[in-house]
Amino acid sequence: MYKxxxxxxxxxxxxxxxxxxxxxxxxTQYIGSAGEFxxxxxxxxxxxxxISICDYDGQxxxxxxxxxxxxxxxxxxxxxxxxxxxxTGLGRGFxxxxxxxxxxxxxxxxxxxPLYNLAKKLLARGVRPVVILGFNTAKDVVAKEMFxxxxxxxxxxxVDGSMGTKGFVTDVVREKSLECDYFYACGPMPxxxxxCGDLEWSGEVSLDERMAxxxxxxxxxxxxxxxxxxxxxxxxxxxxxxxxxxx
Amino acid sequence: MERDxxxxxxxxxxxxxxxxxxxxxxxxxxxxxxxxxxxxGSISFKGTTRxxxxxxxxxxxxxCSAGMINAVGLQNPGIDAVISEELPKMREKFHKPIIxxxxxxxxxxxxxxxxxxxxxxxxxIIELNxxxxxxxxxxxxxxxxxxxxxxxxxxxKKVITKPLYVKLTPNVTDIVAIAKAAEExxxxxxxxxxxxxxxxIDTRTRRPIIANKMGGFSGAAVFPVAVRMVYQVSKACSxxxxxxxxxxxxxxxxxxxMAGATAVEVGAANxxxxxxxxxxxxxxxxxxxxxxxxxxxxxIGIVE
Numbered sequence: 001m002y003k004x005x006x007x008x009x010x011x012x013x014x015x016x017x018x019x020x021x022x023x024x025x026x027x028t029q030y031i032g033s034a035g036e037f038x039x040x041x042x043x044x045x046x047x048x049x050x051i052s053i054c055d056y057d058g059q060x061x062x063x064x065x066x067x068x069x070x071x072x073x074x075x076x077x078x079x080x081x082x083x084x085x086x087x088t089g090l091g092r093g094f095x096x097x098x099x100x101x102x103x104x105x106x107x108x109x110x111x112x113x114p115l116y117n118l119a120k121k122l123l124a125r126g127v128r129p130v131v132i133l134g135f136n137t138a139k140d141v142v143a144k145e146m147f148x149x150x151x152x153x154x155x156x157x158x159v160d161g162s163m164g165t166k167g168f169v170t171d172v173v174r175e176k177s178l179e180c181d182y183f184y185a186c187g188p189m190p191x192x193x194x195x196c197g198d199l200e201w202s203g204e205v206s207l208d209e210r211m212a213x214x215x216x217x218x219x220x221x222x223x224x225x226x227x228x229x230x231x232x233x234x235x236x237x238x239x240x241x242x243x244x245x246x247x
Numbered sequence: 248m249e250r251d252x253x254x255x256x257x258x259x260x261x262x263x264x265x266x267x268x269x270x271x272x273x274x275x276x277x278x279x280x281x282x283x284x285x286x287x288g289s290i291s292f293k294g295t296t297r298x299x300x301x302x303x304x305x306x307x308x309x310x311c312s313a314g315m316i317n318a319v320g321l322q323n324p325g326i327d328a329v330i331s332e333e334l335p336k337m338r339e340k341f342h343k344p345i346i347x348x349x350x351x352x353x354x355x356x357x358x359x360x361x362x363x364x365x366x367x368x369x370x371x372i373i374e375l376n377x378x379x380x381x382x383x384x385x386x387x388x389x390x391x392x393x394x395x396x397x398x399x400x401x402x403x404k405k406v407i408t409k410p411l412y413v414k415l416t417p418n419v420t421d422i423v424a425i426a427k428a429a430e431e432x433x434x435x436x437x438x439x440x441x442x443x444x445x446x447x448i449d450t451r452t453r454r455p456i457i458a459n460k461m462g463g464f465s466g467a468a469v470f471p472v473a474v475r476m477v478y479q480v481s482k483a484c485s486x487x488x489x490x491x492x493x494x495x496x497x498x499x500x501x502x503x504x505m506a507g508a509t510a511v512e513v514g515a516a517n518x519x520x521x522x523x524x525x526x527x528x529x530x531x532x533x534x535x536x537x538x539x540x541x542x543x544x545x546x547i548g549i550v551e
Contacts, residue, residue, distance in 0.1 A: 027442040213518040220308040
């Protein structure tokens with residue numbers, strides 16, 4: 001089920017020059033799994049902003065978001081006590097119960113966000129995920145400590161080599177000779193393409209696309225998959241690696 | 248006082264004039280996760296073609312001030328799958344007569360799809376989409392000349408028994424000439440407007456935001472254009488007009504009806520606010536009371 005409700009901002013602070021962390025209080029009962037998203041109505045903007053859920057519990061939702069345009073800029077200026085209109089219960093998230101022993105959680109940039117709640121749940125059931133976060137440069141690196149505090153094994157890659165492994169998340173796998181049995185990935189398309197192409201493990205990826213509705217009626221975010229056209233907002237955002245077509 | 252919201256389109260009586268517009272409500276049943284959709288007057292389902300279509304490459308959407316541009320490109324599962332799979336699912340959730348939005352790339356295709364959908368009991372009205380701006384060689388290319396509109400209307404009318412409403416594009420010089428051509432060819436009603444052709448550019452990448460470059464502009468910003476065209480067409484034609492374009496509130500519905508609309512479609516507003524139609528229907532009685540309107544039918548085309 002979907003739910004529209006008004007949420008109260010309790011925290012909204014920068015983690016880097018472009019990434020913000022926002023905590024919202026309100027009804028979370030329609031959020032079913034890690035990897036789902038919310039669609040945020042921004043004052044003065046016609047369309048909502050679809051944003052991955054980084055973490056949630058009985059009464060709060062945590063979002064990590066980059067300031068990329070006017071809408072997220074407006075969001076970044078909200079202060080505690082501000083009210084936000086959100087749609088929740090959107091999308092199909094990661095398979096949290098997948099049988100695996102040591103999955104790799106691969107996050108590119110802000111794509112690290114939906115992996116956080118997933119890591120938490122995997123660790124809670126005794127699975128030891130390897131978290132690999134990729135960024136352009138050291139000053140863009142966010143969420144590393146958040147994952148470390150969960151007790152996860154965390155590696156960082158930066159394109160310019162200013163922190164961790166120089167290169168991409170796939171370079172970390174090679175450099176550290178990491179042996180995993182599954183992966184969960186979220187990040188920009190070139191990264192997801194590399195992850196799906198380079199890693200021999202099976203896995204699932206969360207896709208991002210411009211959306212209008214976020215609940216499956218406008219068809220603005222449909223991708224062609226091996227099992228037909230799928231809406232990123234409805235059948236996704238998480239898809240099996242084997243289902244995706246890379247052109 | 249009880250306010251009468253009933254309206255009648257070519258013998259089809261609706262509980263109220265509010266109809267989600269094609270392409271903004273899917274085949275309806277998905278929206279029942281938000282509310283009981285049986286409060287709606289009717290539903291115009293997603294534009295359907297003979298063959299299944301994936302549509303245009305992504306990105307398909309760009310935002311504008313008070314609106315949006317889309318270039319979905321008529322993604323749909325094809326008429327046979329709509330009849331065998333979508334309509335039964337729709338019937339489970341929506342128990343009223345529906346409006347079937349049919350598009351095509353040739354007169355043969357329009358004829359075949361309309362003939363098939365005409366036999367479906369739950370379909371009350373066929374809405375002929377000759378106005379989709381996002382496909383090449385179909386859709387809007389039929390709706391921009393009086394002759395081609397008349398030709399497709401005549402061909403379709405021969406094979407159907409249900410009322411035929413022609414959904415027109417605003418991307419023309421003389422909307423009245425097109426509407427009159429449709430009426431003279433036998434159309435039972437007119438629906439307007441479909442989206443206006445628009446474009447947005449990402450100034451950082453120096454490329455259009457939408458992969459298809461251009462797309463259909465809709466949302467609150469187009470409302471005055473829609474009111475104007477509904478007014479012009481309803482004054483010039485004697486068949487009913489369904490008004491569509493930028494409607495967001497009960498006040499907009501009443502304004503559209505005063506311009507000449509018998510019923511009103513709500514499109515892009517659903518995409519930001521999935522409860523838009525519900526909220527409009529719930530607000531209508533109060534708005535009627537405020538404006539001293541007893542029956543909505545009393546105000547249709549009341550503006551001189």
